[in-house]
Each structure stands twice: as C-alpha cells, then as structure tokens.
Amino acid sequence: MQVVHSIADLRTRIKEYRRKHDQSVGFVPTMGYLHEGHVSLLRKARTQSGLVVLSIFVNPLQFGPGEDFERYPRNTEKDLQLAEAAGADLVFMPTVDEMYPTPIRTTVSVTGLTSRLCGASRPGHFDGVATVVSKLFHIVQPDQAFFGLKDAQQIAVIEQMVQDLNLDIEIVPCPTLREADGLAMSSRNVYLSEQERKQALVLSQSLEKVKEFIQSHPSFSSEELVQLVSSHISTAPLATIDYVEALGYPTLEPFEIGHHPASIIVALAVKFGKTRLIDNLIIQVRK
Amino acid sequence: MQVVHSIADLRTRIKEYRRKHDQSVGFVPTMGYLHEGHVSLLRKARTQSGLVVLSIFVNPLQFGPGEDFERYPRNTEKDLQLAEAAGADLVFMPTVDEMYPTPIRTTVSVTGLTSRLCGASRPGHFDGVATVVSKLFHIVQPDQAFFGLKDAQQIAVIEQMVQDLNLDIEIVPCPTLREADGLAMSSRNVYLSEQERKQALVLSQSLEKVKEFIQSHPSFSSEELVQLVSSHISTAPLATIDYVEALGYPTLEPFEIGHHPASIIVALAVKFGKTRLIDNLIIQVRK
Structure with a gap:
C-alpha cells in the first residue's frame, strides 16, 4: 500500500x-x-x-x-x-x-x-x-x-x-454497518459520553419499529412513520431531535397516504449534547 | 471524419x-x-x-x-x-x-x-x-x-x-479571427442588416484606438479607456451600448490609475437592433 x-x-x-x-x-x-x-x-x-x-x-x-x-x-x-x-x-x-x-x-x-x-x-x-x-x-x-x-x-x-x-x-x-447493539457506525460516535452512547440506541430501535409497522400496515402515512420514530426517540432524555422525515427514495420527495413510491426512506438526525448523529432506513414497500 | x-x-x-x-x-x-x-x-x-x-x-x-x-x-x-x-x-x-x-x-x-x-x-x-x-x-x-x-x-x-x-x-x-475590415467573426454577424454590418465596424475600430492610446500613454485610467471606446461607438447611430469595461485579465477586477495589472482587457457588448455583438482587446501593459 x-x-x-x-x-x-x-x-x-x-x-x-x-x-x-x-x-x-x-x-x-x-x-x-x-x-x-x-x-x-x-x-x-x-x-x-x-x-x-x-x-x-x-x-x-x-x-x-x-x-x-x-x-x-x-x-x-x-x-x-x-x-x-x-x-x-x-x-x-x-x-x-x-x-x-x-x-x-x-x-x-x-x-x-x-x-x-x-x-x-x-x-x-x-x-x-x-x-x-x-x-x-x-x-x-x-x-x-x-x-x-x-x-x-x-x-x-x-x-x-x-x-x-x-x-x-x-x-x-x-449497506450501513452497525454496532452489535444496533447503533449505526460513525466516526462521530467517539464524541458520545457513556450515558449518551446508551441512549443513542433509540435511533436504530425507532427505525426497527418503523420496519415492523410498515410490514403490518399496508397503508400508512408519512406522518404516522415520523410520529412513531419521534415518540420513541423522545423516551431518551438526552436526545434532541433535529429532524425526522419519511420521503420517497432517491427522489427525497414527500408522499401522500396510499400513494407512496416503491422505495421510501425514513431518516433522522438527533443531537446528544453537541454530537449530531444520523441514521436512516430505506425500505422497498409493496404497492 | x-x-x-x-x-x-x-x-x-x-x-x-x-x-x-x-x-x-x-x-x-x-x-x-x-x-x-x-x-x-x-x-x-x-x-x-x-x-x-x-x-x-x-x-x-x-x-x-x-x-x-x-x-x-x-x-x-x-x-x-x-x-x-x-x-x-x-x-x-x-x-x-x-x-x-x-x-x-x-x-x-x-x-x-x-x-x-x-x-x-x-x-x-x-x-x-x-x-x-x-x-x-x-x-x-x-x-x-x-x-x-x-x-x-x-x-x-x-x-x-x-x-x-x-x-x-x-x-x-x-486569437479572435476578424473579417478583412476588422469585424470580429461571430455566428451572429449573419443577423446584421447591410447598414448594421457597416456600422458594426466601430467596435473593432474603437479597440484599435484604445491600443494606440495605451501605447502613447504610459499612465491611464480605466475610465479614459471606457470613454474612448464609448464615444467612438456612439458615432454609429444604430449602436446601443450594453457595456464597455476595462478590467484586469484574467481576474476581471477593476484597477486604479497607475496600478493596472500586467494584462488588461477592454471588453464591450453592443446591440445593433436585436443583434448583440461582443468584442475585446487583451493587452500586455508595461508597468
């Protein structure tokens, strides 16, 4: 090399x-x-x-x-x-x-x-x-x-x-690589305190919840997905949400209930102290 | 081919x-x-x-x-x-x-x-x-x-x-190529009426005047050069000046009298009816 x-x-x-x-x-x-x-x-x-x-x-x-x-x-x-x-x-x-x-x-x-x-x-x-x-x-x-x-x-x-x-x-x-407990790997993870590191688990957990939700709900709105993610993240007292959005991928355009595109992204950015972490789920959705 | x-x-x-x-x-x-x-x-x-x-x-x-x-x-x-x-x-x-x-x-x-x-x-x-x-x-x-x-x-x-x-x-x-009488070659010259074509000669003539002026005036201001060009172009009744500017080249920045850069451009855009023609002179100037 x-x-x-x-x-x-x-x-x-x-x-x-x-x-x-x-x-x-x-x-x-x-x-x-x-x-x-x-x-x-x-x-x-x-x-x-x-x-x-x-x-x-x-x-x-x-x-x-x-x-x-x-x-x-x-x-x-x-x-x-x-x-x-x-x-x-x-x-x-x-x-x-x-x-x-x-x-x-x-x-x-x-x-x-x-x-x-x-x-x-x-x-x-x-x-x-x-x-x-x-x-x-x-x-x-x-x-x-x-x-x-x-x-x-x-x-x-x-x-x-x-x-x-x-x-x-x-x-x-x-594909995104994750730590054993689900946290998306990032150079910025090193900034996290022990407590922040533990609470940062809500990010990948919230996306897992979205995945399950979509699998059991053939019709869904972007608001429902955003709500699901946001409310789970809010269980972590150290988390401050920057954004949570559900959009078409790769167009990154909003979609209406019942008219979602074939591929959607649920993306989030959340701050723990000064550290801003991002994560997302891209999922193929049956029409 | x-x-x-x-x-x-x-x-x-x-x-x-x-x-x-x-x-x-x-x-x-x-x-x-x-x-x-x-x-x-x-x-x-x-x-x-x-x-x-x-x-x-x-x-x-x-x-x-x-x-x-x-x-x-x-x-x-x-x-x-x-x-x-x-x-x-x-x-x-x-x-x-x-x-x-x-x-x-x-x-x-x-x-x-x-x-x-x-x-x-x-x-x-x-x-x-x-x-x-x-x-x-x-x-x-x-x-x-x-x-x-x-x-x-x-x-x-x-x-x-x-x-x-x-x-x-x-x-x-x-280098810019010119017609025998000095007009800079351009695909847009075909738009010109016979009268416009004749009067368009003022463009290259005005730049020739700048060249002579600079050769005989070691110190000059950009305003003098612009004035010289503009007044000559104004002798053509069909010409409407879009811009005439004298700037450093290739920086395209204005210069002060006595502090001109090594290379300057005098550039113009002039309309004859709907036809917009451009021309310029780039000249190395002794300091």
Whole structure:
C-alpha cells in the first residue's frame, strides 16, 4: 500500500496503473477516522476493482460555521493499518492547501434533493460535498466509487450529480454497518459520553419499529412513520431531535397516504449534547 | 471524419482511439454555424492533438428568456464540410434530449468572474456555460480544449473551473479571427442588416484606438479607456451600448490609475437592433 499526499503524485501512479493493467479503478472517499463501515467499503471495492484507492480528507467546505471541523476526530496511524488490512492499494491524504491552493470560486450544487433532511439543517453542506466529490472524482478518475448508505442523502445527491454532469463513474451504495447493539457506525460516535452512547440506541430501535409497522400496515402515512420514530426517540432524555422525515427514495420527495413510491426512506438526525448523529432506513414497500 | 449523435457512441469511439494510440485528444466545443474563427480552433487542435473532436450543440441552458436560442443560426451541412476540411476526426452532434434527458438539477457556478461584463447583462449565462462545458468535458475527456478569445470572459470562467475542480485538461486560448475590415467573426454577424454590418465596424475600430492610446500613454485610467471606446461607438447611430469595461485579465477586477495589472482587457457588448455583438482587446501593459 502506498500513501501519497500530492495530486500530481496520485495522478502519475494511477495513470501508470492504467497503462499496465486493463482493470478498473475503485475509489472510497472518506474523512478518515475509519471504522468497520469504511472497512466494508474498501472490502467491497477490493472484490470489484483492480486498484483500490482510498482518500482521507476532512473537507472544510462541507462544514458550516460552529460545526465540528476543527475537532473532527483524526487518527492517521490506525486509519492506515485498517486500510492496509482491508486491501487498499493507494491512500490519498492531501492537505487543505493541496486541495484548495487558492480560494475556490467554483461550486457544484444539486437542487431539489438538498432542501430537506441534512440539507435543511446544514445549509451549504451538500454544495461542499458535491464540490469536493467532483474534485476527487476528477483527481482519481475512478470507474467505481463506493459510499455508505448511512449518508443516504449524500448518495442521492452524488448520483444526481453523476447523471447530470455525465461523469463516467458507477456509484456503488453499500449497506450501513452497525454496532452489535444496533447503533449505526460513525466516526462521530467517539464524541458520545457513556450515558449518551446508551441512549443513542433509540435511533436504530425507532427505525426497527418503523420496519415492523410498515410490514403490518399496508397503508400508512408519512406522518404516522415520523410520529412513531419521534415518540420513541423522545423516551431518551438526552436526545434532541433535529429532524425526522419519511420521503420517497432517491427522489427525497414527500408522499401522500396510499400513494407512496416503491422505495421510501425514513431518516433522522438527533443531537446528544453537541454530537449530531444520523441514521436512516430505506425500505422497498409493496404497492 | 465520423459524425456521432449519442454520448455512448462517442465514448466508445474515443476509448477505442485511446486503446490504440498513445496520442492526445483535442476538443473544440462549439454551437455550430461555423466560421473561420472555429476553423482556426480546429486547425490549432489538428497541430497539437492526435484525435480532434468537435462538438456542435446549441445549449439552451446558457440562453436567457428572450434571448436568441430559438433563432440561433444552424447549418449542419456547411458545418460538416468546414469541419472535415479543417481536419476534425469526430463530430459530436447531440440533441437537447441526449444532453438533458431529465430536467437537470446540478449547476456548476463560478463566482467573482461572472458578476461583470456578459455575466451582468446575461444573468445565469455563465452557469449554463460552466455546466454544459463540464458535461462535455466529462463526455469527451480531452487532454486539450480550444476556445476563442472573442469570448474572453468564457475562457476566464472555464480556466477557473478547471483549476478549482482539478479537471486534467489544458485550456488553449486562441486569437479572435476578424473579417478583412476588422469585424470580429461571430455566428451572429449573419443577423446584421447591410447598414448594421457597416456600422458594426466601430467596435473593432474603437479597440484599435484604445491600443494606440495605451501605447502613447504610459499612465491611464480605466475610465479614459471606457470613454474612448464609448464615444467612438456612439458615432454609429444604430449602436446601443450594453457595456464597455476595462478590467484586469484574467481576474476581471477593476484597477486604479497607475496600478493596472500586467494584462488588461477592454471588453464591450453592443446591440445593433436585436443583434448583440461582443468584442475585446487583451493587452500586455508595461508597468
């Protein structure tokens, strides 16, 4: 496994690989502080791609004022161990200056999909995501890119961008990985106090309840689903709900009772102290 | 020379070329109705690139309401003759449906460079340009792309986008071509009546006057240059000035007397009836 810090160096190595091999390049973009979720993306890439490229870059552009850019957890040594064990070939770790040598004047924005959920609570967040992913895609020029479905809205945004801008890249959505007790894996889980960690279980539990509810209720409204999730989360005294929404997926559009689309998402963002966690359930619904 | 209409077909042919040849791919994006200016871009590409790709696509996204999208001149037969004679290898002529099969939700915008000149008179124009050029760059994946300096602001915007988004493409600016009497070549010149055509000469003449003025005046203000151009244009009764500006190039920022940057642009847009013409002079100035 090779670790590179400069764009020029990365490009040279990938071009070199492509000259010698007729195999695909797979890409896993991350902000580091890797957990089993990231590892599962690398393993998936390892099965599909000839060259597996991991990027580790905490992108300032996608953090709002007062968000956790400065304190976002970092642990390069452990990241590199996990990456190597999972079969990464090339790790790209640019500095902020390497990615933004001059103030960036170009923005990639995706409308429609970004007005709800995290897009509503974190204005500008998805512009920052689309812009940096666009940069990384141009730098790496992968054939496939692997993203975790915990960030389901991010995947919807990136798939829309890829389609609209004719990027020749296959987006591979991968399932959310969970701790043994159900909590969705996240680099931000490390922020949680012991008490918060225990109470954070209400998130995955509430989504399990939705799953059961939908299975036993052929007709349901988005309000019922939201109500079910919200009331369960409210049993945790340390939880403050940012949003709970039930929408079509990947359109992220509201639906009427009896007219739900084939695939829906129930998504939530909840704060425990300063720590904001997200989780979601994407479910195929019988019509 | 091959003519292709679908993105998939174009990609297949370019990939095929790259598999067989270790030479570069050059790209000349146009809106068709080719004139000698476009031909000069193709000839330039012919000298620098192994495969010369021309696109002909009148992009609705960069036309505002009330602009000339519907009546923009088209002449495919003549375009293909000129392209072949100039040495194009592949011509990409997509329909609007091929480029925009579903309503586009993704926008590429470049701030700072687009608030003045044509950006001010044509709101949204450069978002449309940056977005379609981004699409075309992803479709063709060229090594070099050739643009005419008549659209100097467009080149500044595209160079900024390429730098900010790490596109691995060299932008090659090419000189404006002019009719024997000095009028900058443009597909829109065909709109001009005989009288308008005669009076349109004031545009290039006024820029010639600026050139002479700067050569004999080591210190000058942007206001002086603008005044010189505007007063000459005003001698043409059919001319209505949209803008005349003198700015740094490629920053497109205003300058103070005695503190001009190394390179400046004097740019103008003038209407003759419904026809809007642009022209500019980019000049290196001794400090």
